[in-house]
Amino acid sequence: MPDPRRPITVALVDDYDVVLLGVAKIIDQYRDRVVVAEIDTNKPVRDDVDIVLYDSFAQPESDHHEIGALVRNPNARRVVVFTWNFHPDLIAKAREQGVRGYLSKALPARELVAALEKVHAGEFVVSEVAGRVRPANGLDWPGRGEGLTDRESEILALITQGLSNADVAAQTYLSPNTVKSYIRSVYRKIGAASRTQAVLWGVDHGFVPDHHRIDHWRGGP
Amino acid sequence: MPDPRRPITVALVDDYDVVLLGVAKIIDQYRDRVVVAEIDTNKPVRDDVDIVLYDSFAQPESDHHEIGALVRNPNARRVVVFTWNFHPDLIAKAREQGVRGYLSKALPARELVAALEKVHAGEFVVSEVAGRVRPANGLDWPGRGEGLTDRESEILALITQGLSNADVAAQTYLSPNTVKSYIRSVYRKIGAASRTQAVLWGVDHGFVPDHHRIDHWRGGP
DNA sequence: GACGCTACCCCCCCTAGGGGTGTACCGCCC
DNA sequence: GGGCGGTACACCCCTAGGGGGGGTAGCGTC
Structure with missing residues (x-):
């Protein structure tokens, strides 16, 4: 009501x-x-x-x-x-x-x-x-300050959860080719030479899923 | 003197x-x-x-x-x-x-x-x-409690630093084939389906290099 | 002596991942 | 208008990585 x-x-x-x-x-x-x-x-x-x-x-x-x-x-x-x-x-x-x-x-x-x-x-x-x-x-997203776009961030997030390119493509409704394009674009921006390095960067930059509950949020500090 | x-x-x-x-x-x-x-x-x-x-x-x-x-x-x-x-x-x-x-x-x-x-x-x-x-x-090493051998632990540690198989082989003085054998053995033990998952497991289990100085260590508690 | 474990190495095979390049469509800004 | 950045996709190529084996040697334990 x-x-x-x-x-x-x-x-x-x-x-x-x-x-x-x-x-x-x-x-x-x-x-x-x-x-x-x-x-x-x-x-x-x-x-x-x-x-x-x-x-x-x-x-x-x-x-x-x-x-x-x-x-x-x-x-x-x-x-x-x-x-x-x-x-x-x-x-x-x-x-x-x-x-x-x-x-x-x-x-x-x-x-x-x-x-x-x-x-x-x-x-x-x-x-x-x-x-x-x-x-x-x-709107905000992890890696935004480091120059990642919303989509790039999302894909790095999924990779940092251990998903394969095919998994990412399925979950985002993108073509596997597109996923690869984004991934390479991310590598260039963060300076990674491999998926492993990208994941480690992700771990250090807020791409690991959180596990909190924030009650009574009231506009922050 | x-x-x-x-x-x-x-x-x-x-x-x-x-x-x-x-x-x-x-x-x-x-x-x-x-x-x-x-x-x-x-x-x-x-x-x-x-x-x-x-x-x-x-x-x-x-x-x-x-x-x-x-x-x-x-x-x-x-x-x-x-x-x-x-x-x-x-x-x-x-x-x-x-x-x-x-x-x-x-x-x-x-x-x-x-x-x-x-x-x-x-x-x-x-x-x-x-x-x-x-x-x-x-002697102790990361992942020992989870059943990894000393060598397996060492190789997972290097992988968790972002090294490629070839890098690991060079640094450990092992053959690239041996490195791959160890990696697969680690995957089986920790239940990883990919390098990325293994790295994430490593991050959660003490395989990220530390950055401390402990002074005046005296046998611990 | 047989068995199990670990370290170490080899081969083959095959796919996932990484790199290059090009295209299209959109919206924004100068 | 033209340029730029973002999204989305295509094709190619090529290697690193993952999966399956198998093999030797040394040690410890039963």
């Missing part, structure tokens, strides 16, 4: 807290309407929240069971996917599993918050951003 | 402190004759010591300049190499660089201490252990 006087509470889910902190900062600009109640890297959602926002960074897309597990968690009223990939199949699979919103990472803060409100009000929302392919302002 | 009433002071040098702590415990059985004054992983020797004991675990053998740097350090009176590899060339190279002792890792504690005393007295000591190929009691 939406209560317009109380802000919507949201839990953020992904393996990387840099990524979630970026999202949290974006949402925090509208803290009178949406508050981030919990940030979970590799931990189940614990507090009762109105919406769980599942960030797809280096995560399985909605054709996998992870999403279903979130939907089944009684602490989460509704689950929303936050991603780049708008393949119709994925949207359909998400819907089948009970997801209530499918939002683009290109959405500016205002629209993101508006979409969350619609979901909270009971709508099923798909908000693809046509044309706008660039990440929304405020 | 050896003083029989004062125990010999020793600094231990290697990239892995598990390894050095093992050596320290061995020597500590004779603490009235030899004391471990300092344990250095990736740090130059700082205290004045009578002998620097260079453990060759996952380190360049004496054909490289690392040894020369130790000999040139004014804090170190004499440098001793502690290794498995007794190729005559390596012994010669060590001698050329100013090393005063070349001791086998198969030496039991008593003989090791005796050899250190001889070095301290001014002798050049080479103590190869014919036949006895097994590590002396008390």
